[in-house]
Amino acid sequence: QVQLQESGPGLVKPSETLSLTCNVSGESIINKYWSWIRQPPGKGLEWVGCIYISGKTDYNPSLKGRVTISVDTSKNQLSLQLRSVTAADTAVYYCARDPGTIFGMVNYFDYWGQGRLVTVSS
């Protein structure tokens, strides 16, 4: 059974960097594609970005320049860094799996973490 669990600080100061980790169990992280998705309070879901099997990344254009997604294969973990945060970055952040293969992503998410609320405030 694939399980994902987000962790990281729940409070980040404005202008600082938000850093989250997603621990993946039940699946080797190098076999699939992984995304971060967020939901601001009272709002809808927003795709943050993804990392491919090849290590290539894609990011939401609205966040480009501030976001980095990476993997640590030795720890089977996915990471998110979002720089220069503002109150608008306050959200529940989810990590999720795209069950695609080496032939490509399937563009849906079949396993999700429970989410981590990150509040940006001084």
Next chain:
Amino acid sequence: QSVLTQPPSASGTPGQTVTVSCSGSGSNIGSNSVYWYQHLPGAAPKLLIYRSNRRPSGVPDRFSGSKSGTSASLAISGLRSEDEADYYCAAWDDSGHNYVFGTGTMVTVL
């Protein structure tokens, strides 16, 4: 803001059929598959429909999806109290090179 538009709310009584619409454009729904997620408060979103009309194993056949042109819809038949949740459509958008979610629809069981 989202490029996929959904009605903010929909409702029905137990046993009824509720339909949630999702309107997009040629660069997303018009040229790619549509996905539907159910999101209960405090829980992780759950995949309900993939490739516009397919159900993952374990999803009841009360949930069905369809797509026509640049619009898609999710139908929930035999509505149950446990279906009360937020529902989101989603698709890859070619022009923005971006995965987009719909604005979300809150389904209420009266």
